[in-house]
Amino acid sequence: MARRTAMLIDIKRCIGCLSCETACKQLHGFSPDPEPTLSDTAFTVVETRGDKFVRKICMHCENPACASACPVGAISKSALGPVLYNADKCIGCRYCMLACPYSVPRYQWTKLAPYVKKCDLCSERIKAGVQPACSEACPAQASVFGSRDELIAEAWNRIRADSSYVPHIYGLEEAGGSCVLFVSDVPFEKLGFKPAPTGNQPMPTLTASALGDSPKVVIMGGTVLSALYWVTQRRREVALAEAEEKATLNKIKRERSQP
Amino acid sequence: MIARIRSEITLWRVIVAIIFVTGIYATYLRFLVGFRASTNLSDQMPWGLWVGLGTLCGIGLSAAGFGISAAVYLLGMERYRPILRASILISFLGYMTVCVGYLYEIGLPWRFWHPIVMWNHTSVLFDVCVCIMTYTAVLTFEFAPAVIEKLPWKRFRETVLQYHHKILIGVVLAGVLLSSMHQSYLGGLYLIARGKVHPLWYSQYMHAMFYLSAIPAGLALTVMAIYLSMRSLNVRVDFGILSDCGRLIQLLLIVFAFFRVLDLAANQAWGYAFQRTSEAGYFWLEMMLLLAIPISLLSYEHVRTNPERLYWACAIVVAGFMVNRLNVSINALQAAMGTHYVPKWTELASSVLVIAAGVMAFRYAVIYLDILPKATSKPLSRWISNGGLPAQA
Numbered sequence: 214m215a216r217r218t219a220m221l222i223d224i225k226r227c228i229g230c231l232s233c234e235t236a237c238k239q240l241h242g243f244s245p246d247p248e249p250t251l252s253d254t255a256f257t258v259v260e261t262r263g264d265k266f267v268r269k270i271c272m273h274c275e276n277p278a279c280a281s282a283c284p285v286g287a288i289s290k291s292a293l294g295p296v297l298y299n300a301d302k303c304i305g306c307r308y309c310m311l312a313c314p315y316s317v318p319r320y321q322w323t324k325l326a327p328y329v330k331k332c333d334l335c336s337e338r339i340k341a342g343v344q345p346a347c348s349e350a351c352p353a354q355a356s357v358f359g360s361r362d363e364l365i366a367e368a369w370n371r372i373r374a375d376s377s378y379v380p381h382i383y384g385l386e387e388a389g390g391s392c393v394l395f396v397s398d399v400p401f402e403k404l405g406f407k408p409a410p411t412g413n414q415p416m417p418t419l420t421a422s423a424l425g426d427s428p429k430v431v432i433m434g435g436t437v438l439s440a441l442y443w444v445t446q447r448r449r450e451v452a453l454a455e456a457e458e459k460a461t462l463n464k465i466k467r468e469r470s471q472p
Numbered sequence: 473m474i475a476r477i478r479s480e481i482t483l484w485r486v487i488v489a490i491i492f493v494t495g496i497y498a499t500y501l502r503f504l505v506g507f508r509a510s511t512n513l514s515d516q517m518p519w520g521l522w523v524g525l526g527t528l529c530g531i532g533l534s535a536a537g538f539g540i541s542a543a544v545y546l547l548g549m550e551r552y553r554p555i556l557r558a559s560i561l562i563s564f565l566g567y568m569t570v571c572v573g574y575l576y577e578i579g580l581p582w583r584f585w586h587p588i589v590m591w592n593h594t595s596v597l598f599d600v601c602v603c604i605m606t607y608t609a610v611l612t613f614e615f616a617p618a619v620i621e622k623l624p625w626k627r628f629r630e631t632v633l634q635y636h637h638k639i640l641i642g643v644v645l646a647g648v649l650l651s652s653m654h655q656s657y658l659g660g661l662y663l664i665a666r667g668k669v670h671p672l673w674y675s676q677y678m679h680a681m682f683y684l685s686a687i688p689a690g691l692a693l694t695v696m697a698i699y700l701s702m703r704s705l706n707v708r709v710d711f712g713i714l715s716d717c718g719r720l721i722q723l724l725l726i727v728f729a730f731f732r733v734l735d736l737a738a739n740q741a742w743g744y745a746f747q748r749t750s751e752a753g754y755f756w757l758e759m760m761l762l763l764a765i766p767i768s769l770l771s772y773e774h775v776r777t778n779p780e781r782l783y784w785a786c787a788i789v790v791a792g793f794m795v796n797r798l799n800v801s802i803n804a805l806q807a808a809m810g811t812h813y814v815p816k817w818t819e820l821a822s823s824v825l826v827i828a829a830g831v832m833a834f835r836y837a838v839i840y841l842d843i844l845p846k847a848t849s850k851p852l853s854r855w856i857s858n859g860g861l862p863a864q865a
Contacts, residue, residue: 252515278664284601286592304586305579307518308597312664316809319515320579323508327579410667420596423660423679427599431649438546438645445548 217392218294218339219361220348221368222268224397224404225378227355229266231259236350240335253319256332257347262404265397268356270347271296271317271332272384273392276415282312294361294392295334303328314388314410334392361392368396389415488828495825498818502576510818516811517802521819524801526573526826528658529794530566531604532682535690537563537611538651545644551716554709557618557843558701559694564611565830571608572826596660603654610647614640618841656683662800670804671741672755677731678800684731685762688724689793691717692766692786697834698844699783705838708847715776721789722770729763754795754803762792 231247234257238245243254250269251258257270273296280288280296287302288309298318305327310318321327335345339358343349348358357364365385372378375398383395388409397404411419501510513520540559543549575581587601617636623629659682662669675681695717701707736742745752766789775781806812837843 281592281594282597282664283592284595284598285586285590286595287590302586302590303580304583306577306597307579308595308661310515310518311662311668314667316516316668320507320518322513322515323506325504325506327507407667416664416666417594419663419666419676420594420660422676423657423663424594424596424599427653431653434649434652435645438542438648442546442641442645445546449548 216293217361218334218358219273219364219392219394220270220334220345221357221359221364221394221396222270223355223357223371224265224267224395224399225375226353227259227266227268228353229259229261230352232350232352233257233268233347233356234259236346237332240346251317251319251331253321253330256330260405263399265399265404267404267406269317270393271334272315272387273332273334274388274416275391276389276417278312278314278388278416279309279318281417281420282308284308291336293336293339295336295339296392297333297336298329298331300328305329312416314407314416361394364394368394371396386413389413488832491821491824491828494817494821495828498821499576499825501818502822503581507579510816510822512813512816512819514811514813516809517805517813519801520813521798521802521815521823522573522577524798525794525820526577526823527570528797528801530570530573530827531655531658532686532793532797533690533693533790534563534566534570535651535655535686536694537566537614537690538607538648539687539691540694541614541644542648545641546648552713554845555694555698555713555717557615558698558838559690560611560614561618561834561837561843562694562697563690564608564615565833567604567608567611568833569826569830570604572829573823576822576826596657596663600654600657600661603650603657607647607650607654610643610650613643614647618837618843622841652683655686656680658682659800665805668805668808669800670744670751670807671739672736672744672751673800673804675735675739675741677735681728681732681735684724684728685793685796688721688728689762689789691721691724692789692793695721695786696783696790699779699786701838701844702779705835705844706847707838707844709844711777711779714779714782718770718776718782718785721786722767725763725767725770725789729767732763749807751803751807754799758792758795758799760792761788762796766792 234247234255235245237257238255241254241256248255248258250260257268260267260269273290273294275290277288277290277296280286280290283303284306285302285304287299287304289297289299291297305320307318307320307329309329310316310320318329318331320329335343335347338345344358348356351357357367359367365382368382368385372380372382377398379397379400381396381401383397383401383406384391384393388411390413395401395406402408410416498510507513511520511522536559540552540556544553544556575584578584587598588605592598613636617633620629620632620636656679658679660679662674662678663676666674669678695714698707698709698714702709736745745755766785769775769781769785769788775785802813
């Protein structure tokens with residue numbers, strides 16, 4: 214099995230220099246102007262919250278809602294860690310955008326053949342053994358790339374070594390965990406991080422029960438309806454036979470009364 | 473000459489002309505200029521009026537087809553046979569509008585066939601797509617005899633209809649199951665958006681709520697369509713049937729209201745209904761139009777037995793249903809997504825164009841095919857099962 218990679222983002226260390234944003238835009242050939250929020254030409258942005266800087270980026274969930282929601286399976290979780298988007302399959306339904314608990318995927322609203330756009334954790338680079346452009350550009354060790362297990366250990370080390378950190382790794386267990394992890398010295402809810410809607414349960418469990426019930430419902434419904442149909446048919450046959458009998462009787466009666 | 477032309481210009485014809493001109497312009501904007509020009513959709517509101525009105529209302533209001541065909545074919549409620557074809561036609565056209573609307577909605581419409589070959593069984597939307605496609609085929613099959621019997625080739629007609637009759641029950645049964653599945657899955661689409669859908673609408677049983685509300689609303693639309701056909705298209709249906717439909721709608725709405733109230737209580741969501749938010753306002757509008765007003769109106773004998781009053785009661789049900797679906801798909805999401813979405817006029821114009829095309833198709837089908845018993849001719853034996861023998865007996 215391939216090594217599960219991840220990215221650790223340290224909000225305490227981030228100096229807000231936007232190097233990650235610029236490196237990302239440069240790699241994808243987008244215009245270098247910084248943007249206020251994620252867009253189809255900004256796969257990561259650095260938002261200012263008070264005196265803190267918070268990177269926005271696809272969380273690369275371990276059990277992604279977008280991948281479970283996509284009707285054509287255009288989004289998949291790769292063994293290395295990134296959640297990948299296959300533009301050749303996409304039909305542009307935008308259900309992934311609705312499903313994502315972090316509202317990350319963006320759409321090319323201005324194009325005539327629009328696709329979904331989001332960070333792929335520089336999948337091609339990490340396959341070749343090179344780290345993503347953003348973490349490479351970070352001068353403050355605020356974004357570090359590595360194996361997920363090692364980064365979790367590193368995150369705990371940073372928390373243990375410095376008591377100003379909040380003793381929580383955001384992304385470790387949120388919605389089943391993700392490959393982007395955050396540590397911070399300010400409580401996460403004050404930085405605009407929402408608790409995952411499902412707690413530590415993966416998002417796809419929300420639909421699993423409704424979808425899992427359907428075979429049962431179909432089998433039961435089919436049986437009940439077939440049974441009802443059988444009863445209906447039987448009653449109709451009986452009614453028809455009785456009506457015919459009555460008609461014959463009437464006919465005989467009429468014949469007898471007219472000798 | 474001019475006077476004759478002027479007499480041809482009626483209010484409704486002008487409205488139809490406006491709908492077609494604006495709709496075609498909106499269609500041009502959608503397909504040749506793009507989403508930005510034709511919609512107010514954004515990254516914060518990826519699904520808007522097309523999904524809310526076109527798909528959710530379109531499919532929901534087409535629920536009568538499976539309801540009535542189950543009642544007549546499977547449960548033997550022969551009383552409803554005269555309105556069977558009309559309800560199937562309404563469903564068929566409703567699904568057609570949804571299929572056309574689907575091409576507007578998806579960003580890459582030439583890939584509409586992808587869900588048929590690329591499966592993702594964990595996706596509710598995939599299940600919805602497959603169910604809708606299959607059920608549209610079922611509806612085409614159920615409706616086909618109305619067209620086939622008008623064909624001039626006697627031999628062909630008889631052979632086809634004979635085989636059709638043999639497998640009809642199986643197809644109807646499959647259709648009922650398929651409908652039940654995707655009517656509920658439309659609500660199931662929003663299950664994964666927990667945390668985004670306002671608690672007044674989010675529930676782990678959203679799919680059941682969608683199913684329960686679709687059947688009365690679909691029936692109400694059928695009653696409306698038949699009433700209008702009787703008024704303007706020279707058809708005659710025993711009003712007692714529609715009256716009974718009114719009673720049925722009321723009953724189904726009471727069942728829905730019971731579960732909706734219970735579900736809100738189970739989710740501890742009633743508190744949100746009394747906050748001073750726009751969501752609470754939309755919630756009460758929905759409650760009034762879909763539940764409170766129609767249930768109380770339909771409990772009066774003189775509403776159910778008066779065609780015009782019944783029509784308006786059904787119109788309120790349909791309006792309330794549409795408010796419900798738009799609430800789920802738009803109003804319930806705005807706060808969590810931090811956006812305010814007002815559909816662009818082009819979104820509405822293209823939806824209305826597709827719906828208007830469906831309504832016109834219904835009109836011509838009723839005029840040229842045997843959809844409803846004609847007022848002027850004797851009732852065909854087809855409207856009475858087995859030549860009326862059981863009824864006589």
